[in-house]
Amino acid sequence: MNKREKIQILTNINTFDIDVLTDFISANQITLSEMISAGLSEEKQAELKQFEERIQQQKSDKNRVLALCKDIEDSVFDAKAIKRMLLNNELTEADLLANTSLDQSLIKRIRNFEQTKLNFNLWDDLPPLEDKRTDVYFFGQPGSGKSCVLASLFYFLEKNGLMQVDLTNLAGATYRAQLKDDFEYGILPESTTVDGVNYIALDIRNKEDRNKWHPLNFIEMSGEHFNSAFEQGISADNLNQKNYLLNENRKLIFFVIDYDAHVQGREAGQRFSQASMMVNVLELLDDQGILKKTDAVYILLTKSDLFPDGVDRKKFAMEFLNEHYRNFLENCKDQKFKHNESFKLVVFPYSIGQVKFNDILMAIDDTSPKYITEAIRSFSFYKKTKTGLFN
């Protein structure tokens, strides 16, 4: 539009329909204030003001959506939060498709995302640990990946027909099924409630002889109990409720170190570093005579899928721990020496697979659970078959 045309239109501004006027504004050809100065009727002024407000609103909505999409792309939100945004119409599927790398199938998984409410017992409700089993403990700070390790292990054992359940603790058996079923659907467990604890009794088939079984009690508890043991010592209020830890069963102890929390430098909001806590808890376990009854200490460096691309994960884990957890490693070796090499020390990286939005498992990786199964079978005792069906 040239200057002459513009003057012509402004002179006859009240002869144009509203639709034409909004087109002039949208095309940035004539502004509303120019129209008002040219004598636009009050009625049309009111309509155009509303029109401009709507445009303004749309612009800020668009910016808000773009900002949300960028945060989603940067994994700022977990699956639950994105699901909420979709349900509240803060975002649409079209927004996600247009502005993020999410595809339709992932959006569908987010829409349908529902974690099973896990059934955690308080200590008081649990039966005592069955004796004549090896007790398997996982110690690590909240969020380090303990429940995910268990979920991936149970999934692996079941998929490969390596497990027999024991129903002494029904709550434990249900918990195992919940963990495994959700995992199979790519849904990761919610954080273990602060006071939550459970134990799962099951037998793992021996590698060489399918009639032999390794009887185990897996003890799962929240990272808060671990923190509390670090700060206040092992007591009946944390790791040794019900005298579980002090029973006579042989033990396998897994120390779970969160690689991601270390790299992020925030240590998942913890007051103390994992390195300091591990060293103290190891010492406390020895003080309580637990290491005497221990057949293996495992150090898991979890979330190893987040290691730099292309590295040899076992080698990288060893180098990483040697650099950042040197004292803890050396203390483990000292304890081993002190106990006349009566327990094994095993270090390895652990990954459940590829994780997205904190709660969604995109692809399952069996490498680590396979390794851990071997490591448990190697250092726990076995008994003869229950059925004697196979020879």
Ligand SMILES: Nc1nc2c(ncn2[C@@H]2O[C@H](COP(=O)(O)OP(=O)(O)OP(=O)(O)O)[C@@H](O)[C@H]2O)c(=O)[nH]1
């Ligand atoms: N990338 C990646 N993330 C993982 C892996 N394992 C766990 N995570 C992430 O870590 C989060 C916490 O894992 P959990 O297993 O719930 O941690 P926890 O140690 O049981 O924590 P508490 O129950 O709070 O003590 C999961 O929701 C995942 O987002 C892994 O192998 N790879």
Ligand SMILES: [Mg+2]
């Ligand atoms: Mg947990």
